[in-house]
Amino acid sequence: MQARGYWGLAGVVCTGVGVAVGELVAAVVSPSASPVSAVGQGVIGALPGGMKEWAIHLFGTSDKTVFLVTMVVVMAVLAAAAGLLEQARRGVGLALIALFGLAGIVAVASRPDASGVAFVAPVLAGGLSMALLAWVRGRFLQPGLAAELKAEYDAGRRLRAPSTASVSSPAMLSAMPPAMPPAASAAPSAALAARNATRRTFLGYMGAGAAVALLAGGAAVMLRRASVVVADLRAKVTLPRALKPAPQVPAAAVLDIAGITPLVTDPTNFYRIDTALVVPAVNSDTWKLTVNGMVEREVSLTFAQLLAKPLVERYVTIGCVSNDVGGDLVGNARWLGWPVRELLAEAGVKPGADMVLSRSTDGFTAGTPLEALTDGRNAMIAVGMDGAPLPLVHGYPARLIVPGLYGYVSATKWLSELKVTTFAADQGYWTPLGWSARGPIKTASRIDVPRSGANPAAGRFTAAGVAWAPQRGIAGVQVQLDGGPWQSASLAAALNKDTWVQWQAPLTLTPGKHQLKVRAVDGTGAVQTGDVAPPAPDGATGWHTVEFNAA
Numbered sequence: 045m046q047a048r049g050y051w052g053l054a055g056v057v058c059t060g061v062g063v064a065v066g067e068l069v070a071a072v073v074s075p076s077a078s079p080v081s082a083v084g085q086g087v088i089g090a091l092p093g094g095m096k097e098w099a100i101h102l103f104g105t106s107d108k109t110v111f112l113v114t115m116v117v118v119m120a121v122l123a124a125a126a127g128l129l130e131q132a133r134r135g136v137g138l139a140l141i142a143l144f145g146l147a148g149i150v151a152v153a154s155r156p157d158a159s160g161v162a163f164v165a166p167v168l169a170g171g172l173s174m175a176l177l178a179w180v181r182g183r184f185l186q187p188g189l190a191a192e193l194k195a196e197y198d199a200g201r202r203l204r205a206p207s208t209a210s211v212s213s214p215a216m217l218s219a220m221p222p223a224m225p226p227a228a229s230a231a232p233s234a235a236l237a238a239r240n241a242t243r244r245t246f247l248g249y250m251g252a253g254a255a256v257a258l259l260a261g262g263a264a265v266m267l268r269r270a271s272v273v274v275a276d277l278r279a280k281v282t283l284p285r286a287l288k289p290a291p292q293v294p295a296a297a298v299l300d301i302a303g304i305t306p307l308v309t310d311p312t313n314f315y316r317i318d319t320a321l322v323v324p325a326v327n328s329d330t331w332k333l334t335v336n337g338m339v340e341r342e343v344s345l346t347f348a349q350l351l352a353k354p355l356v357e358r359y360v361t362i363g364c365v366s367n368d369v370g371g372d373l374v375g376n377a378r379w380l381g382w383p384v385r386e387l388l389a390e391a392g393v394k395p396g397a398d399m400v401l402s403r404s405t406d407g408f409t410a411g412t413p414l415e416a417l418t419d420g421r422n423a424m425i426a427v428g429m430d431g432a433p434l435p436l437v438h439g440y441p442a443r444l445i446v447p448g449l450y451g452y453v454s455a456t457k458w459l460s461e462l463k464v465t466t467f468a469a470d471q472g473y474w475t476p477l478g479w480s481a482r483g484p485i486k487t488a489s490r491i492d493v494p495r496s497g498a499n500p501a502a503g504r505f506t507a508a509g510v511a512w513a514p515q516r517g518i519a520g521v522q523v524q525l526d527g528g529p530w531q532s533a534s535l536a537a538a539l540n541k542d543t544w545v546q547w548q549a550p551l552t553l554t555p556g557k558h559q560l561k562v563r564a565v566d567g568t569g570a571v572q573t574g575d576v577a578p579p580a581p582d583g584a585t586g587w588h589t590v591e592f593n594a595a
């Protein structure tokens with residue numbers, strides 16, 4: 045093997061590790077997109093129509109596999125080329141890898157389902173490949189050293205016998221016969237022994253790198269396969285109609301103001317909070333929900349049985365306890381599900397219980413007051429979000445939705461078990477970590493328009509935003525400009541008392557700096573507190589304030 049082969053191998057292994065780790069990260073953070081398949085999709089998209097059909101026809105039903113295998117081969121060739129270019133001129137191979145990293149970034153960013161974190165995988169893939177190749181180059185592959193060793197190799201071959209054409213590896217030269225003239229052999233054989241040691245170390249690293257690449261790549265494929273299977277099952281689900289469908293959104297509930305939070309959150313923009321490193325891929329064909337603990341009889345339910353129940357549908361705004369004042373860890377959706385109280389009634393709750401510990405397939409738990417699940421508020425085992433089965437990241441196939449409670453004590457996704465118990469005996473996941481055992485959502489309001497730092501035109505201006513106090517409802521919203529009197533905003537119609545409400549307030553702005561504050565009044569008449577509190581242990585408080593400069 046000549047020195048060139050080492051450079052090519054280094055290119056393939058370093059890039060292989062980078063790409064495989066990138067794929068693994070992609071499989072974890074954004075299950076719908078991988079850099080390799082995004083680039084592949086881009087290439088297919090760019091093929092002229094005739095060629096696309098020709099390829100699909102040729103490959104038949106295995107077209108995707110054939111295409112991916114082709115891509116891997118092309119990538120390996122390009123990676124070897126990157127190694128060789130790096131040998132020819134320092135930095136050129138790295139630049140080639142950077143270029144492909146960039147292609148990966150463009151490809152994932154231009155996918156319709158691109159998530160904000162999708163670019164992490166191609167950045168990591170490119171960056172890691174480059175760093176590894178640069179490191180291997182510095183440690184093993186200085187072009188000067190290779191030339192030097194090659195000269196020694198040639199010298200050794202001359203010293204031996206012109207006829208030994210079978211000498212094919214430098215390693216063999218260290219086993220030169222002792223009959224060599226000592227002066228001629230001592231120096232080269234020491235150097236050659238050192239080189240052989242270096243070569244062994246190099247090949248050891250390359251072997252380890254190849255193993256890492258195979259493991260990471262294999263794990264990525266398995267994770268993707270699991271979530272593809274589940275996504276397929278999800279796509280085949282036909283949700284039944286609710287016995288009590290949510291009423292149509294009245295026009296009066298929606299304000300037509302640029303920049304205001306949409307009344308119903310698009311599921312793809314819905315905030316996501318969970319402890320799951322890998323989005324659980326829960327197979328709805330084998331999923332079941334078990335009710336146990338302080339019950340007369342244990343009950344378990346399959347997904348098909350759940351869909352056959354009389355379902356209810358309701359708009360509910362859910363929020364995270366970690367949301368800062370003015371933050372966006374809150375969203376509003378139309379949830380379809382079966383009231384939890386009906387399932388609990390089937391199981392028969394024993395006296396003395398005051399909490400239900402819900403558990404996710406991934407081990408997360410939430411402790412919800414029994415009362416919140418059994419009173420009239422329509423706490424539900426949700427299977428649908430805005431007319432479709434739950435997205436995988438929002439808990440497919442089923443999750444809890446409890447109006448009025450922060451997610452960490454109620455909204456268990458990938459739900460698998462309901463244990464009827466007591467607050468004295470059990471704790472949800474976040475409680476021992478310093479968060480309150482009970483988490484009712486606090487009254488909150490937010491200014492969407494203007495944003496902090498905006499430069500609206502002086503004169504007439506309409507400020508706008510949303511306010512929420514699930515279970516209590518919003519009775520009013522007030523704004524205060526530059527420390528002046530509080531003035532009432534006008535409210536759009538409310539969907540129900542569990543959802544946020546849009547508000548608007550007409551202002552007259554003089555040129556210059558301004559400060560605007562907002563506060564809500566809930567359905568009980570209580571004014572949102574201005575006391576500033578951080579999210580821990582039971583939710584942030586304070587009035588959202590924006591500063592801006594009218595021009």
Ligand SMILES: Nc1nc2c(c(=O)[nH]1)N[C@H]1C(S)=C(S)[C@@H](COP(=O)(O)O)O[C@H]1N2
Pocket residue numbers: 314315316317318319320363364365404405406408437438439450451452454455456457458
């Ligand atoms: N399985 C599981 N469910 C969970 C969580 C979690 O970490 N794991 N987090 C909860 C928290 S803290 C919140 S705020 C909501 C967020 O729901 P979403 O991601 O659908 O918006 O999910 C809740 N359900």
Ligand SMILES: [Mo]
Pocket residue numbers: 317363364365366450451452
């Ligand atoms: Mo949360």
